[in-house]
Amino acid sequence: MTDRNRAETDRRIRTVARTLLVEHGAQGVTLRAIARRIGITAPALYRYYASLSDLIQHVVGDVCADLADDLGGVLAEVPADDTAARVFAVCRGFRTWAIAHPREFALVFATPADPGASSGNDPFGRIFVTFTGGILASSPRPEPPEDDVPERLRADIALFRDTLVAGLGGDRPEPGIGLGTAYTVLRFWVRLYGQVALEVFDRFPFPVTDATPLFESMLAELAAEVGLS
Amino acid sequence: MTDRNRAETDRRIRTVARTLLVEHGAQGVTLRAIARRIGITAPALYRYYASLSDLIQHVVGDVCADLADDLGGVLAEVPADDTAARVFAVCRGFRTWAIAHPREFALVFATPADPGASSGNDPFGRIFVTFTGGILASSPRPEPPEDDVPERLRADIALFRDTLVAGLGGDRPEPGIGLGTAYTVLRFWVRLYGQVALEVFDRFPFPVTDATPLFESMLAELAAEVGLS
DNA sequence: TACCCAAGTGAACACCGTTTACCAAGGGCG
């Protein structure tokens, strides 16, 4: 019973924190404001989280989980064997989500990582890896030759390839992801991220009137380069 | 004389604000901390700036001016008629500056724009436009055919082209920038921004050991696609 | 000289994160 209550108020804390984030931005999520809204005093929150930044870190986790759910839902409506359609769906889903949740996007992506945090384990990084890995493993595709990846980044691309295969469950060997594919995925990510971040932050170097064709042509160009449909 | 003093303390305010930014991040630049460091009380700063965010906005301007100076210096050492070398120099200069000034980069780029601010007039956008416009106007290059730009974004690309030509002085007509070139520049910017932001924010989806080859291969690929050297 | 105005001060207000001491209710157990 007591556990139930504790879990319930914890859920309320995170929900209210999330609401404050979308209403007033990251600087509006404040221990006292949260406490006020759920009818509690601020120090009580320290029974649940060690500090404000600790709480925010958990909110980041919730945000990423929601994004993952969203993308999962989008992907569920696309045939599993249509790789091109699945890639398009997840890219469009990412952009749509980012535009609909600009403050969450800013919190998760544009918060400079603490120098102490180890590289490569940020929450969305894992989501991205999981989804692309899943798509790649579940459907046939052309495997780009490994010669395409420049020699000087073979080591790092191999690291990324390992991250990809580790992200998709890893119980059975599943050796189906090569260096060329990993390199392609990485380039995909750089451009998708750049495009979406520029749009969400409104940092295109001119006053864009309609960003959707911009996004769609980028996506089409990307797909063509990669040999997708 | 009085004007001199005012300008001098103003300069000191911005310098100290900048120092606090690089030492403790954006949240470390605080009116009281600035005042303390220059031997003044906090309310005195309101004789110079309307609010903290107003001050920070001016610091953003200073940061952008410094970046522009840096890129200008880099570009001064490259022959004016070697377009490829100039493009490489400014791209590498941008990355180098961003890595050397992560906090300034985060402040300028990753601060979500106020919904009130009009699009396309953020300080770095103008720098980018000025430099690329300058390079394009000062040296010969292949002009991509306008057919390459998809029909649905002709209007926006035309807007961007206008921004580009307006950014390079605009006294003489100088009609030398076409839609194809503007589209190319925009795609360049998306990828450059994505690559640099991911690197500076340490958001690559795997633990990168050496980001330089990653950047260089992106740059080479980009240049090849565009037909540069 | 007398005035005026710009720069700076001090105190105050309402917030903030965080720590500390305290309190009340509830379950485990002798």
Added chain:
DNA sequence: CGCCCTTGGTAAACGGTGTTCACTTGGGTA
């Protein structure tokens, strides 16, 4: 049953923040 101890909450306090307001003060000008 009664004790005790954990758990979740409170109130007060400390130092910090942006911002406002009334006030001084000193140099330039009429």
